[in-house]
Each structure stands twice: as structure tokens, then as C-alpha cells.
Amino acid sequence: MTVNTLHRPTHRDALVHLESAFERGDMVTVFGRCTVDYDGRATSELGPGDRLVVLKPDGSILVHTDEKRTPVNWQPPGCTHSAGVRDGRLRVRSTRSSPDERLDVFFERVEQCSAYAVNDRSDLELVGSEEDLRQHILSDPSILEAGFEPLETERQSDAGALDIFGEDAEGVPVVVELKRRRVGPSAASQLRRYVDAVRREFGDNEPVRGVLVAPSVTDRATDLLDREGLEFVALDPETGEPPVEDEERGNEQETKGERADDE
Amino acid sequence: MTVNTLHRPTHRDALVHLESAFERGDMVTVFGRCTVDYDGRATSELGPGDRLVVLKPDGSILVHTDEKRTPVNWQPPGCTHSAGVRDGRLRVRSTRSSPDERLDVFFERVEQCSAYAVNDRSDLELVGSEEDLRQHILSDPSILEAGFEPLETERQSDAGALDIFGEDAEGVPVVVELKRRRVGPSAASQLRRYVDAVRREFGDNEPVRGVLVAPSVTDRATDLLDREGLEFVALDPETGEPPVEDEERGNEQETKGERADDE
DNA sequence: ACATCGATTTCGGAC
DNA sequence: GTCCGAAGTCGATGT
Known part of the structure; x- marks a missing residue:
């Protein structure tokens, strides 16, 4: 049996269910009307509403509303789950030290409580x-x-x-900073910081180039780069080729023979 | 009835269940053995394993394994859910355009499939x-x-x-950059970028100070600040007071009377 | 729609 | 443990 579910359990039944699931290392979901209290790196309160709470065997906990990709409250892996009944409510608690944090979910009513035995050995393979x-x-x-x-x-x-340190055709040192997506001012600042450091190493007499590589760049970042004498090269992280631009296309010399032969 | 659950449904039954849940605007969870395929801003593949999939009425979808706070795959709000049966597997699909993205979850077996009617009007209140x-x-x-x-x-x-622009007691312009937590080199770069910009506005003859405010700072960031003639002030975002340091404590003048009277 | 930046960011790698 | 930067970051705000 890989799933064990209680519908509208009493708090006491839910409590027993939760504690044995924690014991077994199951993944758990609890759905019901609850409030949430958090104190740690920051402090938050959340009034009553229907939410889905997910507790993982690695110690993480997620409180999800019906909106947003990000949980409204959470705790990262490494925390300790516990459950209890207080003032007629089911309390699901997550704690850790360093930093000292506590997350409490108080259910006034549990609609459903499920424990899942999980088996997962596959790793994500990601490109780009x-x-x-x-x-x-x-x-x-x-x-x-x-x-x-x-x-x-x-x-x-x-x-x-x-990211990459190298030389250009003339033997001039080049600092290369890579970004997988369109870059803004912070990437320009970061590159500047690195180029400054290398220039301090090499002395003021030596030229040092800085090149930011990304699929595209914002106007403000372009201004900053220009002001600092830094350069930009457009490359796509998946293909390693210049991204196709809607405008000004069709007049570039390619380093790879990927062009269609329709002209 | 706020929860509607199928245990070990056939793919066809799960499909009907899912589509009516999408129709009603319910939040949905599906647990079972599946693979995941993503193509969009990047590309990823995930081999077979047991996962919890959450579909929200706002169009977001989360695929959670038994580890990590972050879903192994996902799609943000605004996407379109759909479901179907293909090659004997239940396919749950999320798509959007701009950017063009597609997430497919293929279940070889569904252990449980639940639809939750959610009512939640409370907003999170957060301090710090x-x-x-x-x-x-x-x-x-x-x-x-x-x-x-x-x-x-x-x-x-x-x-x-x-963040804040002001003047010191002598009337010298001050650029203040705020961070809620310990700062590293990037915050120092950011402040430098702002101070540079203000100095360009005011001309080289005018002094402009830069002050980074955060609860603490790393050594490398301190070096960068020193090198650029920028300053650091330690303040806690929750209290607005200097954070208590384990070392060198006990000799600071307070601006508020929060000290305990035990000495 | 894009740009910019904060976030209880999380996460991984290096030291 | 801390430091540092990437991320399919997300999310909010302003334009």
C-alpha cells in the first residue's frame, strides 16, 4: 500500500496518522482550513483559509494556497516535523535551530490527510x-x-x-562573464568588479578586456557596459549560437554552417 | 463536499476527474509513478519515480519529489492545464506562450487523485x-x-x-542601500554603481557618500567597500537596532531604551 | 509586455 | 559551518 488517506478525520486520528507517517519517512499532504504562524528569519501571520500542506521526509514543509507557484509559508529541508492537538485544533509544527525558526499550522478542520510512500531514484537532466x-x-x-x-x-x-579567463588574438587578457538569459545592470556591475580586480593584479599599464556573454542585454546594462568600456557578445546557452533576432537579421557571418540553404 | 478523491483510478477515470476539477477551478493533487518532460526557457527530462503533482486554478503546476523545498519541475501561474491518455499513460500537460513552454507529466500509474474546493481570502502579513x-x-x-x-x-x-537618498549633518549627499540580511560583494557593487551615477550627476568636485545598511557584512564585501570608500552600518530589519554580536558586545551607545536593566 | 530588484529566496559547490 | 553566485529562479512594481 503506497497511499494511506483519512477523510475528515478527528484531530486525534489525524495526529496518529501524521506521527506514523513521519516515522515511516512518508511524504504527507494535509488539506483543510487553517491559520499559519511563522517566526524566524522574518515573522509572518496568515489568517484562516483552505490550504494544502505538504510535509516531506527531508524535513521541508510547504503551505500552498490556490494561487502562486511559491508557497505562502514554508520551511526548508533539515527541519523537524511534529504534530499535536492544542485548543481543539490540530497543530502541525516545523522547527529548526540555526537559524532558530518555527512554523506552526493550526487546523480547525482537516478535510483530508494522506501519507505517500515515495520511491524516486531518477535525477533531473537539464539543458540550457x-x-x-x-x-x-x-x-x-x-x-x-x-x-x-x-x-x-x-x-x-x-x-x-x-567564469572564463583567456586571451584575445593579440594576447590581451579577457575576463568573460556568462549568463544564461538576458542581462541587466547587475551583470554589468559584476563584470566590472571582476575586471577591476584583474586590472589591479596586472597593473595600470596592462590592458584588460571584459566581455559579457548572454542571449541579450537591456538598454541600461548596455549604457553601463559602454561607460565602463566593457563588451557584450550575444549567444544562446542551448545552441551556443547567436540568438535569432526579429530585426536586423540576415547579414551575419556565421562560424557554424547552420544556415538553411534557401538563398 | 470540499474534497473529491479517487484511489488507484483508471487513466480514463482520472482524466474525467481532472477535467471537471479544472472546470470547477479546484486545486488538484495527483500522486503516482511518472516521468516528466519540460521544454521552454530550458529543457529537462526526468525519469520514472513517485511524485506529487499539484495543479492550481491559477494555472501553476508543481511536481514535487520527496526532497527539496523547490519542485523538481513546475510551471508558473497563467499556464493552461490539460489532460489526456496517450500510449496507455495519463498525460497531464501545462502550456503557455511567451515564453513558449510545455510541461508534460506522464503517469504510468495513478495512486491517488484529489480535487479540493478552496476558499481563501486571507493575506499574509510579514515583518522583517x-x-x-x-x-x-x-x-x-x-x-x-x-x-x-x-x-x-x-x-x-x-x-x-x-533606496534612500539624503544628506549628512554637513549637508553632504548620502546614497543609502538597504539589505534585510547579511550582505556580500554584490551589494557592495550595487551601492558603488549608484554612488558612481550620483557622482556623475553632481560633478567630480562634489563629495558623495555611500552607506550600505544591513545586519552584517562578509569580509570580502568589507574589502570592496573599503576600496571604494563606501561605508557600512549594521542594523536589524525587524528591530531597527544594531544586531547583538556575540563578540565585542556591551560597549555600544543605544538609541532606544531596549536594554535589560540587569546591570 | 519589459525592466528592475527584493526574497523567510533555494540550491549547490568550494573552502 | 560560511561564502558566493546561479536559477527554467518567483513575484511585485513601475513604465
């Missing part, structure tokens, strides 16, 4: 991350710029690790 | 945000520094909006 973009550039550095040579990834600097 | 910290400073600017005078919040600059 910043790491994928990096692999594209490392396997064919010319997609960044003709003559670019990567020398090091995750190279340490005073300001943190550089 | 950056906005709370700002209110503390605006209502008593001296907690930042004696003589500080706030002039404007969300003042626009070339680099974005400033």
Missing part, C-alpha cells in the same frame, strides 16, 4: 544552463570571437571567481 | 523585510547616523532607483 553555455565556448572559442583562447575557468580574483 | 528596515530609518534617521536627513526614497539615477 550557464554551464552549458560555458561548454559551448570552451569547445569552440571562436563563437565568442575569432582568435579567443580560454586559459582558465573559475580563475580566482580578489573579487571572486571568473 | 527591507521595506520595514526603511521605515525604521525614515521614522528615526539618527539610527543610521546622527544628523542624517532623508530627502527622497526611490530616487531615480542613471543606474537605477536609490
